[in-house]
Amino acid sequence: MNKLxxxxxxxxxxxxxxxxxxxxxxxxxxxxxxxxxxxxGGFTLSNxxxxxxxxxxxxxxxxxxxxxxxxCLIMAYPLAYSISRMKAHSQSTMVLLVMLPMWMNFLIRTxxxxxxxxxxxxxxxxxxxxxSLVGYEFEGFSMINTxxxxxxxxxxxxxxxxxxxxxxxxxxxxxxxxxxxxxxGANGFHIFTKVLLxxxxxxxxxxxxxxxxxxxxxxxxxxxxxxxMTYLIxxxxxxxxxxxxxxxxxxVGAALSLVxxxxxxxxxxxxxxxxxxxxxxGGAKK
Amino acid sequence: MKKALSFIITAVMILSLSVCAFAEEKxxxxxxxxxxxxxxxVIELFEAEYPDITVNYTTYDSNESMYSKMISGAASYDxxxxxxxxxxxxxxxxxxxxxxxxxxxxxxxxxxxxxxxxHDPENKYSVPYLWGTVVVMYNSAYVDEADVENQxxxxxxxxxxxxxxxxxxxxxxxFCLALLKLGYSMNSETHSEWDEAAVLLSEQKPLVQAYVMDxxxxxxxxxxxxxxxxxxxxxxxxxxGNPNIKYYIPSEGTNMFMDSMCILNTSxxxxxxxxxxxxxCDPEISRMNAEAVGYSTPNTETLKMLDEELIGNDILYPxxxxxxxxxxxxxxxxxxxxxxxSNLWTSLxxxxxxxxxxxxxxxxxxxxxxxxxxxxxxxxGIRSKKRKKLWKS
Numbered sequence: 001m002n003k004l005x006x007x008x009x010x011x012x013x014x015x016x017x018x019x020x021x022x023x024x025x026x027x028x029x030x031x032x033x034x035x036x037x038x039x040x041g042g043f044t045l046s047n048x049x050x051x052x053x054x055x056x057x058x059x060x061x062x063x064x065x066x067x068x069x070x071x072c073l074i075m076a077y078p079l080a081y082s083i084s085r086m087k088a089h090s091q092s093t094m095v096l097l098v099m100l101p102m103w104m105n106f107l108i109r110t111x112x113x114x115x116x117x118x119x120x121x122x123x124x125x126x127x128x129x130x131x132s133l134v135g136y137e138f139e140g141f142s143m144i145n146t147x148x149x150x151x152x153x154x155x156x157x158x159x160x161x162x163x164x165x166x167x168x169x170x171x172x173x174x175x176x177x178x179x180x181x182x183x184x185g186a187n188g189f190h191i192f193t194k195v196l197l198x199x200x201x202x203x204x205x206x207x208x209x210x211x212x213x214x215x216x217x218x219x220x221x222x223x224x225x226x227x228x229m230t231y232l233i234x235x236x237x238x239x240x241x242x243x244x245x246x247x248x249x250x251x252v253g254a255a256l257s258l259v260x261x262x263x264x265x266x267x268x269x270x271x272x273x274x275x276x277x278x279x280x281x282g283g284a285k286k
Numbered sequence: 287m288k289k290a291l292s293f294i295i296t297a298v299m300i301l302s303l304s305v306c307a308f309a310e311e312k313x314x315x316x317x318x319x320x321x322x323x324x325x326x327x328v329i330e331l332f333e334a335e336y337p338d339i340t341v342n343y344t345t346y347d348s349n350e351s352m353y354s355k356m357i358s359g360a361a362s363y364d365x366x367x368x369x370x371x372x373x374x375x376x377x378x379x380x381x382x383x384x385x386x387x388x389x390x391x392x393x394x395x396x397x398x399x400x401x402x403x404x405h406d407p408e409n410k411y412s413v414p415y416l417w418g419t420v421v422v423m424y425n426s427a428y429v430d431e432a433d434v435e436n437q438x439x440x441x442x443x444x445x446x447x448x449x450x451x452x453x454x455x456x457x458x459x460x461f462c463l464a465l466l467k468l469g470y471s472m473n474s475e476t477h478s479e480w481d482e483a484a485v486l487l488s489e490q491k492p493l494v495q496a497y498v499m500d501x502x503x504x505x506x507x508x509x510x511x512x513x514x515x516x517x518x519x520x521x522x523x524x525x526x527g528n529p530n531i532k533y534y535i536p537s538e539g540t541n542m543f544m545d546s547m548c549i550l551n552t553s554x555x556x557x558x559x560x561x562x563x564x565x566x567c568d569p570e571i572s573r574m575n576a577e578a579v580g581y582s583t584p585n586t587e588t589l590k591m592l593d594e595e596l597i598g599n600d601i602l603y604p605x606x607x608x609x610x611x612x613x614x615x616x617x618x619x620x621x622x623x624x625x626x627x628s629n630l631w632t633s634l635x636x637x638x639x640x641x642x643x644x645x646x647x648x649x650x651x652x653x654x655x656x657x658x659x660x661x662x663x664x665x666x667g668i669r670s671k672k673r674k675k676l677w678k679s
């Protein structure tokens with residue numbers, strides 16, 4: 001293929017640049033503008049200062065999102081690996097199965113978890129009826145309206161975003177490299193740590209980002225599965241914009257979002273640092 | 287192939303454009319109402335009666351979310367049906383039209399007692415749709431008769447039912463109950479009274495199963511929760527689905543609300559919107575709505591036709607004397623009280639719950655996941671060893 005002249009390249013990227021400008025740059029600009037102004041439009045830092053009140057909320061949100069991300073990673077990696085080692089035909093079936101839940105609306109799926117986890121829900125009713133057969137009275141687990149339920153909701157909803165990028169990098173690994181490692185006497189553990197893991201880091205990193213970012217900013221999951229008992233930072237932001245608490249305040253809401261964005265930027269910066277440790281050919285640096 | 291594809295795409299685009307152009311000839315009326323607050327058939331009947339008008343019906347679950355959606359300009363609405371204090375807020379902020387009552391002849395059916403309310407003293411801006419009170423619901427299969435004998439709000443703070451109590455996820459209603467329990471006015475402008483109410487609510491938090499709005503329907507009917515405060519019409523509806531559920535008007539008094547139809551002054555179809563309001567006041571239509579949602583109607587003609595079961599229910603239709611003595615209507619709070627309410631509510635929601643049972647089972651969950659991880663690692667390990675053996679042999 002001929003190299004594109006710079007003008008053609010510009011012309012081709014123009015639609016995307018315009019899109020990005022309108023739907024990414026302008027909104028971010030607005031967030032920054034609102035965060036740094038008061039209701040009358042004058043410059044102020046008081047919105048940012050008022051964020052100190054919400055430090056515990058940030059911490060809880062980050063904590064729950066981290067737990068969810070780690071669980072996703074632990075569950076997704078073996079699954080992605082086993083999918084990548086299947087025959088081409090079964091691979092596409094498995095990928096389809098991973099994507100299948102995403103065909104249904106996110107809200108409906110989360111509502112479904114409510115009926116599963118409730119005290120009178122599917123799990124508890126089942127366990128109770130089984131135990132009552134052997135004559136044992138069981139009170140049931142209290143699962144809904146806890147932080148655990150929120151984490152579960154995050155894991156369930158965002159797991160595919162972890163599986164798919166890891167699967168993609170794993171399929172690209174030449175199987176002969178693994179065979180070569182085996183020939184050279186590496187055992188399963190060494191193959192994993194020295195060959196597979198270093199080569200799959202880019203996938204892991206994009207998986208972590210794609211799970212952590214929506215998890216840390218969610219507000220629907222905490223409302224439905226957490227029963228409004230735990231406020232995540234997404235809930236606070238939502239309230240400031242929608243005025244559910246009786247006060248609409250775009251400025252504080254924007255300041256909260258800005259801080260969240262900065263936190264996410266910092267963490268992806270740290271993660272990209274790990275990514276750079278991997279050389280382009282996939283081998284780890286000495 | 288490519289040509290065929292581009293042909294199809296062009297055809298689809300032209301078709302959709304022409305559909306848009308066609309649709310524009312019809313007037314679309316955007317009606318924004320509370321969730322579960324209309325007989326859906328009414329909309330079809332309206333569209334059948336006025337074939338030139340299409341109704342785009344959407345719902346909200348609190349006055350506040352309606353207000354913010356409205357002022358954000360993200361969507362334009364013609365008819366909205368907010369409660370009393372929100373109507374007065376809309377009037378104060380000059381967001382709704384004065385109605386032309388010549389277009390709403392059915393207004394004559396609205397009972398005199400419901401006209402000229404405090405939120406719209408000369409009744410220029412709004413037409414009452416339905417009204418109701420806040421009641422306490424309980425499941426008589428689980429709640430002792432002795433605990434409900436005095437018909438008090440104390441039931442919502444009863445430690446015996448910890449984890450089975452639901453609460454409003456809406457500061458105005460939640461604070462109203464706390465203020466009433468303390469014996470203060472629900473429209474209090476005294477900030478120390480609000481602080482006391484906030485303390486009361488945070489004492490209640492460990493007993494609360496969840497803060498919910500529309501989810502109350504499912505949770506009460508399935509007996510997931512046993513006690514909840516909610517709006518009388520919905521309580522009637524829920525009790526209809528589960529006969530164990532009973533409800534009462536708290537002896538401390540309660541909030542009486544009236545939801546009224548208004549037309550936003552951003553509306554370009556004021557006449558059509560008035561047609562819609564008029565249609566909703568038609569005695570037969572009004573009967574359909576009142577029977578479908580269970581709230582109380584202000585329509586005098588409808589009252590005569592109403593199902594005996596509804597009209598005979600003295601919680602839904604209490605006597606006027608009872609209402610005057612035991613209920614109060616929300617007034618629009620001052621700006622400073624609104625901000626105080628918002629701050630108190632947010633700190634209530636972000637404070638760490640004293641009893642966090644979360645960690646117990648999150649630990650179990652994590653251990654389970656780690657176990658799955660280890661098992662799969664062992665599995666893969668064994669498999670690769672087997673392969674190695676095969677390779678060697």
